[in-house]
Amino acid sequence: MYRGREGQWAFMFHRISGVALALYLLLHVVDISLVMYGPDGPFNAFLAFYHQWPFRIGLILVIAGVVYHALNGLRIILMDFTSWGIRYQQALWYGVLGLTTIIGLPILFKIVPEIFRRV
């Protein structure tokens, strides 16, 4: 790894979150497609399996990845299509991290208690 600064970390997080989200998308479409087996098919059992807490923590990571990837994507768009984007790319990245936290915290407060509550 070369010792780049903010831009390198921004790229690396974007790449890791992107690959993870793409793989999650494939899995998500396949598991939702089990609904085609009908109400007596394996769908409900499969979802009950996914509703266990380790997967729900995984789901929080997926949401965190979505928020970061979305906001950093906006940063990339600003860098590509404005005259000032690249000049402020470091500040923009800290903005991305800040906004990810600001958007992520309420989601965390909403979802984490649900994980430990019985439905």
Next chain:
Amino acid sequence: MAVRPKTLGEAQATYSTNTELAWWVFMRVSGLLLIFLVFGHIFFNNIQINVAEVDYAYVAKRFSRSWVKIYDSFLLGLAMLHGLNGLRYSVEDYFRRPGRRFWAKVVLFTVAGVVFVLGVMTLWAFTFEEMGDAVRTLNGG
């Protein structure tokens, strides 16, 4: 384009660049649209409700709604293309040997194609709740 490519090699050199440019633009445009679609998707299914409530009845009801079919079709199409192209970029970055790169792409495109078809089938496997009596009669109910 003033100068047309005259050989297959020239055409490949010219048009692959244009294709890559098109993909470059697509990643930005689809990314912008996906922000709204994905945030909405997470809001409806994970924020508005407890995701543990999701079961067969919930999903079947969702997929019988016309707007969900349309919304999720755009979501599926754009997300699959955006994700697939992102994975392709990654494969091209990390698989240096041409043979391995080729086979990685074959596996990637095959899996993505199968999953996309599964997704489309799932979305359209449910009858429209809001289509009215004409279609319901056709469907025998």
